[in-house]
Amino acid sequence: MFVYEYGPHDNRPSNNVASVDVTLTNMSNLTVTCIVRFYAFTDTPGAQTPTIYGSQIITLSPFGNGASTYLIKNMPTATAFFGVKISANNNEAELLRRVITFNNAVNQPVGSLTIPLISSMPKYAYIVNSGDDTLLVLDQVTKQQVGGLIQLPLNSMPVDVALPYFSIYAFTANSNSLNDSLILTDTRQLGLLPIGKESIAIDTDEPYAIRVFALNNNSPNSYVTVFDITTNTQRPGSPITVGDNAVALQFVPATERLYVANKDDGTISVIDTITNTVITTIPLLPGVPNASAPVHLAASSNGKYVYVAAQGLPGEIQVINGYTNTLLTPIPLLGIPSSAGLIPYRIALSPDDAVLYVASSNSSDLVSLNVNSPAKPALYRNVTMTGGPPEALAVTPDGSEVYIVNNWSSGSTVSILDRSTNSLLPVPVPTGFQPKSISFSNFIW
Known part of the structure; x- marks a missing residue:
């Protein structure tokens, strides 16, 4: 994360700046997401908290590929002091051009300058540990633990963690508690959300985490x-009844739908999160009982594809058309070296929606599937984990690595796969006791 800031600019009457333009150009070959905030102070003596009077989230395409430049025009500056702050998720700070132009009262430019880089922000991985009721924070660059373990309520048995994109909160699902936890990530302050007993999975809406979905x-x-964290109350229509022994959920921002995997009746519940109603239930096999046993979900960023790991359907990944909520042809695991008969258990999709990683309950192999060409899914050689099947996995927001949570009798660790070489880093990173899930601080401050 990189932060650029101009100001506070002394804009008392003699300086004659009525508005500003901000031009951003992405010079890299990666998509860049920015949040631009305009803030203001008065000339009142004493300490002040800046007022944010304008904010935009902007996604810039790679350079030369359409929308790689964006112009915010005529943002007013009607206070004594004003400034602009840009936070960007680009890992190449010098490749984001950012220019502020000053305009007078008749919108004529009177000067411009480059908004300087003031800091880079570390990226973190959050790992929830069920055995000791803690949350571990890892620096993604140094691979070192940051501070001490965050202590969650004792005997709460947390099993899932979620961090939305533009938020400073982390949320944990506490499977042995009447409450789930909310952690303010910059101060590590702990709060509780009263969102139901025995929560085993958690997700949030994107990008702001106004709603929290607990299973x-x-x-x-x-x-x-x-649960609405702005009002501290449940949303109308909540709680929403789903299928038998629901074990996983996946929110899709593009379609405002929430997918729930119901293990014991072999179905996927589809919830419209605008009305908070189940709009359809998708059986993965015909007839009753249904032995497909779905246990995990992943979805493409545009919501077109929802992938299902179903333990009762070994050797394949189920695919749902998220626009029509109908089943498509499964992606076979058969024919991939050493993967015949794999029982899919956990899946994770790369940020570009191109590669699906699959961990199985009956193998130590991590399989990668080319979901852009599902008829020929083999992509890279399988990576074999030492000790046993992974407990959980997730791809970093920049797509460079896969974090693999290991919860074996030999030790609790996180293994890290370098996607550029398809190889594991030499030494796994220790975690707390019995790690269960992982999420990343891909938010922008």
């Missing part, structure tokens, strides 16, 4: 609680 499993009575 409460009290089989056969599974339900989803939708």
Whole structure:
């Protein structure tokens, strides 16, 4: 993360700046997401907190590929002091051009300059540990633990963690508690969300984390609680009843739908999160009982494809058309070296939606599938984990690495796969006791 800032600019009457333009150009070959904030002070004596009076989220295409430049025009500056701050997720700071232009009262430019880089921000991985009720924070660059373990409520048995894109909160699902946890990530302050007993999975809407979705499993009575953190209340329609023994959920921002995997009845519940109602239930096999046993989900960024790991359907990944909510042809695992008969357990999709990583409950192999060409899914050689099947996995927001949570009798660690070489870093990183899930601080401050 990189932060650029101009100001505070002394804009008392003699300086004659009525508005500013900000031009951003992405010079890199990667997509860049920025948040631009305009802030203001008055000339009142004493300490002040800046007022944010304008904010935009901007996605810039790679250079020369359409929308690689964006112009914010005529942003007013009607206070004594003003400034602009840009936070960007580009890993190549010098490749984002950012120019501020000053305009007078008749919108004529009276000067311009480059908004300087003031800091780079580290990226973190958050790993929830069920055995000791803690949350571990890792620096993604140094691969070192940051501070001490964050202590969650004792005996809460956290099993999942979520961090939305533009938020400073982390959320954990506490499977042995009446409450889930909310952690303010910059101060590590702990709060509790009253969102139901025995929460085993958690997700948030994107990009701001206004709503939190918690999956409460009290089989056969599974339900989803939708909690509004701005009002500290449940949303109308919540809780939402889903299928038997629901074990996983996936929110899709592009379609405002929430997908829930119901393991014991072999179905996927599809929830419209605008109305908080189940709009359809998709069986993965015909007939009752349904032994497909879906246990994990992943979705493409545009919502077109939802991938399902189903333990009762070994040797393949189920695919749902997220626009029509109908089943497509499964992606076979058969024919990939040493993967015949794999029972899919956990899946993770790369940020460009091109590669699906699959961990299995009956193998130590990590398989990568080319989901852009599902008829020929083999992409890279399988990577074999030492000790046993992974517990969880996730691809970093920049797509460079895969973090693989290992919860074996020989030790609790995170293995890190370098995607550029398709090889594991030499030494796994120790975690707390019994790590269960991982998420990344891909938010922008």
